[in-house]
Amino acid sequence: MTRTDPQRLLLPSHLVESGGDGKGRTRRTVRDWIVDATLFLLAALVGLVDVDNGAAYNSDPAILFDLLAGGAACCALWLRRRWPVGLSVALSLLSVVVPAAGGAVLVSLFSVAVRRPFREVAWLGALAAAASTVQAFVRPDPTVNTGLLIGFGFVLILLVTAWGMLVRSRRQLVEALRERARRAESEAELRAAQAQRLAREAIAREMHDVLAHRLTLLSVHAGALEFRPDAPPEQIARAAGVIRDSAHDALQDLREIIGVLRAPGEDGEGDRPRPTLATLDALVAESRAVGADVVLDTAVDDPAAVPAATGRTVYRIAQEALTNARKHAPGATVTLTVRGRPGDGLTVEVRNPAPTGPIPHVPGSGQGLIGLTERAALAGGRLDHGPTDDGGFAVRAWLPWPA
Structure with a gap:
């Protein structure tokens, strides 16, 4: 050095x-x-x-x-x-x-x-x-007396030396303050950049969790229309209605996510209530409406009592897991289980058996489960996922629920 x-x-x-x-x-x-x-x-x-x-x-x-x-x-x-x-x-x-x-x-x-x-x-x-x-x-x-002359010389040397050392100390102090200010400015820039990166990651994670569900519906039904152009008019009309509703809901969800980027005081028109555990029934009903076989097993006495952040995390985990099951195991029966009480935490599990038919090609990179793992960790919980013994797939998460 x-x-x-x-x-x-x-x-x-x-x-x-x-x-x-x-x-x-x-x-x-x-x-x-x-x-x-x-x-x-x-x-x-x-x-x-x-x-x-x-x-x-x-x-x-x-x-x-x-x-x-x-x-x-x-x-x-x-x-x-x-x-x-x-x-x-x-x-x-x-x-x-x-x-x-x-x-x-x-x-x-x-x-x-x-x-x-x-x-x-x-x-x-x-x-x-x-x-x-x-x-x-x-x-x-x-x-002049010699002793007085010697003493006067000593005094002058001491005064000059002390003055110079005082100037040196002041310069060191000023330089230290400048260096501290530069370091504080650099640290503030780093903290701002880190906060910006974390905010972008949070927005990207939320956007993926919200839109993946809607876009999967669009992809599945559009693929069905492509491969079954001779389907009965009722089925075509039903699929077109699902595509229309899913596109509308995707736009609404996208507008809700982009709303977090608005400056304070800007118009929030178009925002909808954010999902919680109490809206899990609506998610299951929506999945059933598009032909998915979903079994909901919940044993939470009062879903409204669950903290909003925890309930929202459970909702996103269930939404992503149902989306993955619909992509990779179409037609299979999916079981969604929610258990928990204050002090013990919340457990959510989504399980599906092995697919019985051909798996349609749906674009996706598998980043959703990684995002869910990070989301659960940020909420203070944990998430595990992987294949089951019967060839199916399971996603299981635990989240804290304070007493």
Whole structure:
């Protein structure tokens, strides 16, 4: 894992550019130029004050040397962003013999405190303090007490270091807040995308469960009309009526499903009551009306007392199972059994024997049972399905019914 330069963490991403050697290099903005120029002028002003104070007791060559060396030290501050540590070490050593470099030392120490961890700041601050102490003896000022001069240097170094570390902490805090905001925004987008995906899956599952029943009726009766064009007019009229009614009901169910996509306050005209366990008799009657042999065995005392969500899930399971039985075992007797009471849960089972005649080809991918398994799991229950010992097929589900 590649280690990240701490200096890069303290700068906004748009201020960092990669050089040819792959290392991050800062790009000065207008604000950076203003700050650098201000610090250069402050360091030069401090250096000029030191040279002026020493003019009374230093020779002309020493004054000239201080001016040149101090000016070079101030000019070197323009490199403080690229080499803060090396520059601070060099200026601290130079300040031992050049008092005019004192301002540049403080500025370089401030840059280190802003960009480097405390360990580096501590030893560089100690080096600057030691250089200030040695300078008091190498280049003494006869007009000021030596102890006072050393103490004043220590105070300045501590203040500059603390100021730089405060700036560094503030930058880290701002960057951490920005990163947290970016992460929160990304997580919100992910949650929104996940919610949208789950909503789409729920709508697709509901659409399949509702429409598969209706479209199977359409397919079966349309196939019968195709293969029996010579059927009696009564049978043809009956099949056409079933196709018409099934198409109408399919449109109504589709309109009901699409209704969940409407914005709040939009017209809900055309919506019908959602199916529950109390409407299971109507589902069985509809299946019998189109020629299916369905036996309903229910032992639920009060179907209206079943929670609406649980009853609706039972209805969808029964609807899908009856549809599959009609597709894969036409003419077989289908048994629909519902048992349950509060506290024990609801059990629904749809069973059909092996088909006795040819199985008509009805389009379908078998995704309905997968959707029912997911629907039962979301309701807190379980669903099992598979062939029986006599060659038939059974779908059995259990759903919770709180006491």
